[in-house]
Amino acid sequence: MQEPIPGAATSGAPPGFGPTGRLLLALSKALSMVGGLVFVALVVMSIVSIVGRKLASAPVPGDVEMLQMCAAFATACFFAYCHLVGGDVKVDFFTARCSDRARAWMDAAGSLLFGLVGAVLAWRSAVGALDMRESGETSVILGWPVWLAQMLMLPGLVLMAMAGLYMVGVHLRSPDTVMTGAVR
Template identity: 40%
Template sequence: MTNPATLSEHALPVPVPGWLAALCRFFAAVGGLVILAMMLMTVASVIKRSVLGAPVPGDFELVELGSAIAIFCFLPWCQVSGGNVLVDFFTSKANPRTNHLLEALGDLLFLLIAALLAWRLFHGGAEMRQYGEQTMVLRIPLWWAFPVIIPAMALLVATCAATMVGHLRKART
């Protein structure tokens, strides 16, 4: 039987450690499950609204929190699989070494932005917990989303670093 981590390394644009690719895939699966749960809740809310005249209370709040969690969970997989938007109009005729160096520069910039966002999300989540911020209808504490979001951002930082190193290695070959 083929090792899934090894298999995923060969399908990625740049080589990254197998454990990192597997962790990114796991977070993406969590994001997918959150999207599935939101979809089922939305269907239930629409059916309840049409049959009983009232939606699931706080359905929009659950969609807001779920969307935030899902988006942050998808970011590491998008980075490791090379799924981010790439405008190659000016670099389409450049040699592979130049393209990998530019990709590494882009990964470095994304790494710095992701690290800044992770840092600020950590402090923002702590403040939300300290001040007890809640959703309006269901009174769900907003900080509850942060124990998933912050590790996803930390994983994105690690993934940006790994893809940057991968592009630098490919630029040397």
């Protein structure tokens, strides 16, 4: 992680972000907060269910179904923000000796793959959700429509795709990848 310089003014957005990047970052941050709140609610629900099961033989009905459906949605909420702030895992053991320019190009390629994976996941999740909607598939205990849980993942996956593709441009516009008149 990069620590901020004490006393330096920060805009909240990483270097190289334009208005589109700042908007993506704000949307991603808001969605990740929603995902975090969903996880907190799931933890509370799980504690209530476990305690109810142990003390009163009265668990929360459908707790596992709720956990599965809501955790899928909440997890999808974090991908874009994590990528935009550079929080995803990178194995730099092999690239430590590469030039800054080579690393920037590899980061751009990784962001492109990240964006493409997000787009494919969003597309296939939408297709799968629509198929489940047509078939009328519901959860066993609660009878909740399964397609709805899958469709709720779409905003996070679409933002994931957009974040990846945006970061390609950020990496390619970085001073390390743009050729100038100076010899590097």
